[in-house]
Amino acid sequence: MDIPRTADAVVIGGGIMGLASAYELAKEGKSVLVVERSDLGSGSTSKAAGGLRSQFSDEANIRLGARSLETFAWLQEERGHALDLLRTGYLFLLSEEEDVTRFERDVALQNSLGLRTRMLTVAEACELSPVVSPDGLVAAVFNPDDAHCTPEAAVAAFACEARRAGAVIATKAEATDIEVVDGRVTAVTVVRGTTTRVETSHVICAAGVWSASVGRMVGVDLPIRPLKRHVAVTEPVDFDARAIPFTIDFSSSFYFHSEGDGLLMGAPEKEDTWEFDVHRDPAWLEHLCDLIETRAPQLSDVEVRAGWAGLYEVTPDHNALIGSSQEVEGFHYACGFSGHGFLQGPAVGEVMRDLVLGRTPFVDVSGLSLDRFAAGDLRKELTIV
Numbered sequence: 001m002d003i004p005r006t007a008d009a010v011v012i013g014g015g016i017m018g019l020a021s022a023y024e025l026a027k028e029g030k031s032v033l034v035v036e037r038s039d040l041g042s043g044s045t046s047k048a049a050g051g052l053r054s055q056f057s058d059e060a061n062i063r064l065g066a067r068s069l070e071t072f073a074w075l076q077e078e079r080g081h082a083l084d085l086l087r088t089g090y091l092f093l094l095s096e097e098e099d100v101t102r103f104e105r106d107v108a109l110q111n112s113l114g115l116r117t118r119m120l121t122v123a124e125a126c127e128l129s130p131v132v133s134p135d136g137l138v139a140a141v142f143n144p145d146d147a148h149c150t151p152e153a154a155v156a157a158f159a160c161e162a163r164r165a166g167a168v169i170a171t172k173a174e175a176t177d178i179e180v181v182d183g184r185v186t187a188v189t190v191v192r193g194t195t196t197r198v199e200t201s202h203v204i205c206a207a208g209v210w211s212a213s214v215g216r217m218v219g220v221d222l223p224i225r226p227l228k229r230h231v232a233v234t235e236p237v238d239f240d241a242r243a244i245p246f247t248i249d250f251s252s253s254f255y256f257h258s259e260g261d262g263l264l265m266g267a268p269e270k271e272d273t274w275e276f277d278v279h280r281d282p283a284w285l286e287h288l289c290d291l292i293e294t295r296a297p298q299l300s301d302v303e304v305r306a307g308w309a310g311l312y313e314v315t316p317d318h319n320a321l322i323g324s325s326q327e328v329e330g331f332h333y334a335c336g337f338s339g340h341g342f343l344q345g346p347a348v349g350e351v352m353r354d355l356v357l358g359r360t361p362f363v364d365v366s367g368l369s370l371d372r373f374a375a376g377d378l379r380k381e382l383t384i385v
């Protein structure tokens with residue numbers, strides 16, 4: 001496949017953000033080129049646990065999560081893409097009274113935005129997720145409409161829809177430079193065996209945890225740090241895994257949900273590792289066993305069969321960077337999703353389309369632009385896992 005020499009927009013990165021953005025723009029009749037230097041979804045997206053929630057503390061995140069859930073359901077139900085989408089809800093287990101107060105506030109906000117989130121007693125939580133130990137828990141929060149699905153299936157679905165809409169998707173194609181003339185984006189250099197100069201007036205930086213290096217091409221500082229996170233997948237369990245919600249022990253961030261007949265489990269490392277390394281650390285598995293012993297001891301004998309490590313793309317306030325540069329016209333960014341980007345991908349794709357086309361997005365994302373850091377106006381998301 002030849003790399004086109006012109007495009008209305010060049011999207012850098014073939015993860016969920018880049019592909020959703022490309023789909024939305026191509027659907028509007030724009031010529032779009034996606035460049036992915038490796039394989040589609042090979043960055044953080046394919047490492048994600050697939051959790052889809054709209055339970056957040058920040059209104060923009062609630063709206064982005066809820067809108068994306070509709071699109072994931074549309075892709076599966078209307079467009080026939082097999083995403084393994086299971087809408088069994090998201091259950092947060094709380095063990096601190098101060099978290100209860102804060103979550104009660106968030107539930108009120110989410111309800112005001114149309115979500116069915118509700119507080120639960122510990123007994124109700126254990127009924128929904130029967131392997132949970134009630135020890136130390138004081139309450140729980142549940143949204144029955146939250147879900148999980150298979151990330152690489154969502155990547156394939158968006159790639160298919162984007163191509164059908166006319167987008168060109170080039171893998172093994174790296175963006176190595178962005179030309180800026182008189183403060184405007186004019187071209188992107190793409191290397192895929194040979195080098196091609198692609199004339200364009202819009203670039204979307206959707207390069208995930210690697211976005212800072214793309215930002216440097218145009219002198220825009222994107223403050224994102226890589227944080228290693230592991231996931232483990234177990235053998236089949238002797239109960240109906242598919243019936244349980246995505247269950248999270250909020251104080252430790254230990255979580256699990258069904259993966260086929262088994263479970264997918266995740267948790268932070270005991271000590272955070274801030275680097276681009278994705279080697280698996282055996283110490284993490286020991287830590288995971290301790291967390292299981294405390295919160296779901298019934299799972300202690302379940303064997304771990306597979307696993308991987310990937311990178312969260314973390315910003316100083318755990319909120320995404322979504323916007324258009326004030327300094328470089330035509331440079332747009334959607335990155336730094338701090339571990340909850342998969343679930344926001346479809347809605348952020350719509351937002352990026354509107355930023356490129358000069359329309360008003362369905363949700364106000366102005367508070368998520370880079371300008372907040374210059375203004376010292378951090379916007380902290382509290383419901384992070």
Ligand SMILES: Cc1cc2nc3c(=O)[nH]c(=O)nc-3n(C[C@H](O)[C@H](O)[C@H](O)COP(=O)(O)OP(=O)(O)OC[C@H]3O[C@@H](n4cnc5c(N)ncnc54)[C@H](O)[C@@H]3O)c2cc1C
Nearest residue numbers: 013015016017037043044045049051175208310341342343
């Ligand atoms: C273990 C783990 C569990 C997670 N669980 C969840 C979850 O349950 N729910 C959730 O919402 N999120 C989850 N996340 C976070 C989620 O994976 C990310 O927020 C999301 O995938 C980011 O998508 P992206 O498209 O922005 O980035 P990526 O998927 O990383 O895509 C960026 C792409 O850009 C490419 N690229 C970089 N530089 C260039 C260049 N110069 N030229 C061309 N291509 C380039 C990379 O190769 C990469 O493929 C999890 C993350 C991890 C690590």
